[in-house]
Amino acid sequence: MALRIIFMGTPEFSVATLKALAEAGHEIVVVYTQPPRPGGRRGLDVQKSPVHQAAEGLGIKVLTPLNFKEQDERDRFAAFGADVAVVVAYGLLLPVAVLEGARLGCYNGHASLLPRWRGAAPIQRAIMAGDQKSGMMVMQMEKGLDTGPVALTREVEIGENITAGELHDQLMQVGAEAMVEAMARLEAGNLPLVPQADEGVLYAAKIDKGETRIDFSRSAREVHDHIRGLSPFPGAWFEVEIHGRTERVKVLSSERADGQGEPGVLLDDALTVACGEGAVRLTRLQKAGGKPLASVDFLRGTPLPAGSRIA
Incomplete structure (x- = not known):
């Protein structure tokens, strides 16, 4: 049986996972993404996010709330009756009510080897720090920032001259494959969760x-x-x-x-x-x-x- 999935993501990085889950036969009941914002060369055009555009191309319903502070928004999320929510670079902190709003919880695809580089810019920070490896982790989300237990890990070597853009594209595909595997294991009831280590925590602050x-x-x-x-x-x-x-x-x-x-x-x-x-x-x-x-x-x-x- 396919899972009923709520997908939450915004940039191009998230699109590969959305498409991979749909191609794997799962039912994407709705996609949440950031609202359309000014863009284009002069910032005069209002542009939908890459995930928004991809979801429309797949014929999937799209929602763009500013946040989940209102109870009506939280109730609407729960009303979809999803088995699981999948989050990849959505861009909003999710309240506990949303994290618990799907039957099997929320799972996040994060582009680092947690607990190293929790936060907003893990790809850039890993390269800037001279790290020799990175990866994608699928973790079950909880209230803390990228603190949840890890379900699946895929490591990637960081080459001597690789740029953040090149690593981004590599991890985008690795992350899509990892999430499809994680959801298959979740559906089969065989997705073990391992708590993150207490040592080695680093935060990947947004690039200033x-x-x-x-x-x-x-x-x-x-x-x-x-x-x-x-x-x-x-x-x-x-x-x-x-x-x-x-x-x-x-x-x-x-x-x-x-x-x-x-x-x-x-x-x-x-x-x-x-x-x-x-x-x-x-x-x-x-x-x-x-x-x-x-x-x-x-x-x-x-x-x-x-x-x-x-x-």
């Missing part, structure tokens, strides 16, 4: 714009991890004088390189920049309002020779 500027006084390892952890969004950046004007440039990818010098000074004509220890080569960049470019193409229009300073 104030931490996106590159600090070349840090080691090459730290600079490289910072760049790839923020790529493609919001993007790590530096400022440099171009044609007599200070411009901001995002760095979308880099690699560690040989060399030593004063932090922020280019060591060659190929965008190798000295760090506090070692050096990094900037391999993909984007000027404000411009397109992302490989370093060789970027340098054709913006020559930055050895000895130039960026900060």
